[in-house]
Amino acid sequence: MVTWFWQRSSPAARTLKVRSRGDHGDVRRVDFEELAPDIDTFLGQAAYLQLGYFETLSELIAPTPELSQKESLSLAAGAALNKHRELVGLIRDRGDDPLGLMLPFREPLDAFRRATHGARQLETMLSVHITAGMLDDFYLALSASYGSTGSRVAGILRGDDDRQAIVEIVTAALAADAEWKSLLSMWGRRLVGDTLLIARAALRPLSLDAAGEKKVEPVFTDLLAAHSRRMAQMGLDA
Numbered sequence: 001m002v003t004w005f006w007q008r009s010s011p012a013a014r015t016l017k018v019r020s021r022g023d024h025g026d027v028r029r030v031d032f033e034e035l036a037p038d039i040d041t042f043l044g045q046a047a048y049l050q051l052g053y054f055e056t057l058s059e060l061i062a063p064t065p066e067l068s069q070k071e072s073l074s075l076a077a078g079a080a081l082n083k084h085r086e087l088v089g090l091i092r093d094r095g096d097d098p099l100g101l102m103l104p105f106r107e108p109l110d111a112f113r114r115a116t117h118g119a120r121q122l123e124t125m126l127s128v129h130i131t132a133g134m135l136d137d138f139y140l141a142l143s144a145s146y147g148s149t150g151s152r153v154a155g156i157l158r159g160d161d162d163r164q165a166i167v168e169i170v171t172a173a174l175a176a177d178a179e180w181k182s183l184l185s186m187w188g189r190r191l192v193g194d195t196l197l198i199a200r201a202a203l204r205p206l207s208l209d210a211a212g213e214k215k216v217e218p219v220f221t222d223l224l225a226a227h228s229r230r231m232a233q234m235g236l237d238a
Helices: 039-063 067-093 097-115 122-156 164-176 181-201 210-233
Strands: none
Touching: 039 067, 039 097, 039 122, 039 164, 039 181, 067 097, 067 122, 067 164, 097 181, 122 181, 164 181, 181 210
């Protein structure tokens, strides 16, 4: 039985650096094309994920009392919808049906959104910022496997996501009430497992041998490092 890398005490050598928001350093590529999903799966999942971010952010607008926060959430929702539309346009340019490509992932990705929907609005805002950040980074890492189509996807995902406003809402809440820190830190740690499972499920085969795990490990290691930076930016413990 394979032991996953986060269950081991010794750190693995890193051969890929996934770019986090605001990090403009070089990204070193790991060649794991044989583990990447087929192009239809890649595009269908990426497009439906962005639609899910839009839906969750839109749901947060109505119960948010502050007008400035409503505006911030609407901008983030609009950015996710724009990315979804651009990905849908890319799929159509390839002569494929966007709905047909997205439909197989509706059930598992909706279940993921339900599992990461918090009992409180701040938890759900944090969920979008953390899970979208991790999965955007993951799909950027995968995009190198798909030639010119992957380059177009990477350009879309690197577009402005307007989620910095969520960071500002969370940090303002922490400044107003220090008790939020432990609760949101714990919630952020919970999100990691669910998000890594979604990323892992996107790869093939479903069961990796030791050699396959070794190829995937650097990508997931860097996803965790980027997650830690996002949490630290908000003053939260990863």
